[in-house]
Amino acid sequence: MSSERTQTDSTETHYSQTCRTLFDDSDSRRDEMHDSLEAWIEQFAELSDEARASAELQEWLDVQSRFHDYSYRNTLLIKHQCPEATKVAGYNTWQNEFDRHVSNGESAIWIWAPIIAKRCPECGNSQSYHASSNCEYEETPPDEWEKGLVGFKPVPVFDVSQTEGEPLPDLDTEARGDGNEDELLKALLDVAPELGVRVNIVPPEEWSHGSAAGVCTERSTYDCSLLVEVRDDDNDAQVASVLAHEYAHALLHFDVDDADEREKREVEAESTAYVVSQYFGLDASRSALYVAAWDGEPAETIQERLERIVGTAREIIGAVDTEQ
Numbered sequence: 001m002s003s004e005r006t007q008t009d010s011t012e013t014h015y016s017q018t019c020r021t022l023f024d025d026s027d028s029r030r031d032e033m034h035d036s037l038e039a040w041i042e043q044f045a046e047l048s049d050e051a052r053a054s055a056e057l058q059e060w061l062d063v064q065s066r067f068h069d070y071s072y073r074n075t076l077l078i079k080h081q082c083p084e085a086t087k088v089a090g091y092n093t094w095q096n097e098f099d100r101h102v103s104n105g106e107s108a109i110w111i112w113a114p115i116i117a118k119r120c121p122e123c124g125n126s127q128s129y130h131a132s133s134n135c136e137y138e139e140t141p142p143d144e145w146e147k148g149l150v151g152f153k154p155v156p157v158f159d160v161s162q163t164e165g166e167p168l169p170d171l172d173t174e175a176r177g178d179g180n181e182d183e184l185l186k187a188l189l190d191v192a193p194e195l196g197v198r199v200n201i202v203p204p205e206e207w208s209h210g211s212a213a214g215v216c217t218e219r220s221t222y223d224c225s226l227l228v229e230v231r232d233d234d235n236d237a238q239v240a241s242v243l244a245h246e247y248a249h250a251l252l253h254f255d256v257d258d259a260d261e262r263e264k265r266e267v268e269a270e271s272t273a274y275v276v277s278q279y280f281g282l283d284a285s286r287s288a289l290y291v292a293a294w295d296g297e298p299a300e301t302i303q304e305r306l307e308r309i310v311g312t313a314r315e316i317i318g319a320v321d322t323e324q
Helices: 003-017 029-046 050-066 073-082 091-098 127-131 181-190 235-251 259-279 299-323
Strands: 101-103 109-118 147-158 163-165 197-202 214-219 226-231
Touching: 003 029, 003 259, 029 050, 029 073, 029 109, 029 147, 029 299, 050 073, 050 109, 050 259, 050 299, 073 299, 091 101, 091 147, 091 163, 181 235, 197 235, 214 235, 226 235, 235 259, 259 299
Parallel strands: 197 226
Antiparallel strands: 101 163, 109 147, 214 226
16 A cells, blocks of 8 residues: 555656646657657556546646637647646737737747648648658649648647737627526527437426436437437526536447446546536536546547547537537
C-alpha cells in the first residue's frame, strides 16, 4: 500500500507541475506539443486514485464544454496552458475583429490548426511531401488536385482574459438555459429524428420506470430508431437536462452487448451529457464522473473514448444549435 500511495502522489505532483505548460521554444514546439499530449493521456491512464482521475476528467470536460467544436487534443492543450479560458482567438483576430489587443507580457496558448492544401488523390500528401514519397500517382497534374487536410501546425491564440479593449458583443444566450428553457426543450425534441431517436414525454402518473427520470428502452423494427422516455416535470430545464442525458446514453451504448464495455461506455455517456448540459447552461449534477471502469486501460483506448465523447457531444450540440 505504501508503494501504491507513493506512485499516486508522484503522479498527482506531476499533474500540478504541468498545469501551466508553456511551449516557448519555436524549434522544439511541435515535438513538445505532441509529446505532452501523449504524456498527459498516459498520466491519466495511470492514475490509481479514482477521485483524482474523476477530477481530472471533469476539469477537461469543463474546458470541452466551452470549446465543444475543438478536438480533445486542443482542449487538453488549453486545459494545461490556461484552464480558465473561455474564448480564444489569434492576435490579429482580437485586433481586427474585436478591437482588442493582447496585454503586455501574456504568453500564447498553443493549439493545433489544420493545414489545407492541394493533396494527392492517391496518398493524400501535399505536393512537397508527395514528391518525396513512394507514391506513383500521375493521372492528374498537381495543379489540378483538390484541396484537403494535409496536416496540422502549432498556432498561437490568446484568451479574452489576456486582452484589453472594447467589450465583446453580447453572446446569444437563447439556447443556453438562461430563462429560455422552454425553447431549448423544444429544440431538443425537434432534433430527435436527426439523432435517430423517438421521444415520449410521459406524465408522472403514467411513469412506469421507478425512480429513473429517463430511460432508453427499445429500438424500432420499422426504422431502427431508439425510443427515449422522459418523465414529465413542470420544470422545463429539468426535462431538457434529462433528455440531453438520454440522448448521450442512446447514441453511445444502447447496442453494446458486452457488460464490461457497457459500464465503460456509461462513463462516456455521462461525460458527453456533462459537456452538453454545461454548454446549454443546464444542471450537470446528474453526471456521475467516476472513471473506475476505465482503470487499467491503455492510453490508446482512453484516446478513443475521449474522441467519442467529443464527437457525440458535438453531434447533439450542433443539431440543437442548428435548430435554434
